[in-house]
Every structure is written in structure tokens, then in C-alpha cells.
Amino acid sequence: MPHLLFLLLPLFANAESSFITQEEYSTQLYHSPRGIGCHLCHGERGEGKIIAKYKHKNHLKDFKGSAINKLSYNEFYAALTQRHRGMPRYFLIEDEIKALYYYLEQKNKPKKKKKKHAKR
Numbered sequence: 001m002p003h004l005l006f007l008l009l010p011l012f013a014n015a016e017s018s019f020i021t022q023e024e025y026s027t028q029l030y031h032s033p034r035g036i037g038c039h040l041c042h043g044e045r046g047e048g049k050i051i052a053k054y055k056h057k058n059h060l061k062d063f064k065g066s067a068i069n070k071l072s073y074n075e076f077y078a079a080l081t082q083r084h085r086g087m088p089r090y091f092l093i094e095d096e097i098k099a100l101y102y103y104l105e106q107k108n109k110p111k112k113k114k115k116k117h118a119k120r
Ligand code: HEC
Pocket: 030, 033, 036, 037, 038, 039, 040, 041, 042, 051, 064, 065, 066, 067, 068, 071, 075, 076, 079, 080, 084, 085, 086, 087, 088, 090, 100
């Protein structure tokens, strides 16, 4: 699977000199998994997003990516290992699903003072 290597290589390269934090990794994965970024259909914080509007029998309808920021981890996991109409299949491994879930949790946490990372 060349795509997987492509994803993992930067991580190994990074491990040598510096490291990427869980925040950075999960943010990157959410925006570019091996496929279209989740944010394009589910919104930046997983709040859901209208992908397209169309007319059906003269009624205006929306095609939406649902809100995914209020699911339990089990629901989230189940959803990503099943097929969904209108959503590409990703074949993510469990660690990636965890990272994506983590990303959404971080994004939807009540605002606190941002932790400053020490400059390296
Ligand atoms: C091309 C648009 C598109 C992209 C990209 C996309 N999704 Fe979806 N997703 C959908 C649609 C459409 C549904 C089904 C909504 C429904 O059934 O009402 C869905 C459903 C889901 C669900 C289930 C929601 C529920 O309520 O059960 C989850 C979780 C989810 N997506 C997560 C993700 C994640 C994480 C990514 C990135 C790896 C992603 N999606 C990328 C369109 C997309």
C-alpha cells in the first residue's frame, strides 16, 4: 500500500529530529486522511456541513454531511467501519480513528487558555 507509506514516512522522519504532537497529527489526519478531508463534508469542527443543494421534484433539498462531533467513540468507530451513502470509504486503522475522534474532542472542548508549546 504505497499510500500508507506516504502517510507514515513523514512521521518516521519527524521522529528523528523533533516529534509531532498528538494535536498536530490528529489535525493533519482530519484534513487529509488517505482521501478527501473530513472537514470538506463535516465541517471544521465536525459540526456538519451542507455539501450541495439540489432540486428534486421542484423542492430544494440539501445534501449534508451530518454532525459528527457529538457521537460516542463507539458510534464514531462503527460509522467509520461501515459504508455510508455519499461518503467515501477510508479503510482507516483503529489508531487513526482514535486520532480523528481526539481531534474532534479537542476542537469541541469548551474554550480554555491555549497551551503554549515550548519552542524547540
Ligand atoms: C464526500 C463527503 C464526505 C467526506 C469527505 C466524509 N464524509 Fe463522513 N459522511 C458523509 C455523509 C454524506 C454521511 C452520511 C450522513 C447520513 O447518513 O445522514 C457521513 C457519515 C459519517 C459518520 C456517521 C455519522 C452518524 O451520525 O452516524 C461519521 C462518523 C463520519 N461520516 C465521519 C467522517 C470522517 C471522520 C471523515 C474523514 C476521514 C469523513 N466522514 C469524510 C460525507 C462525507
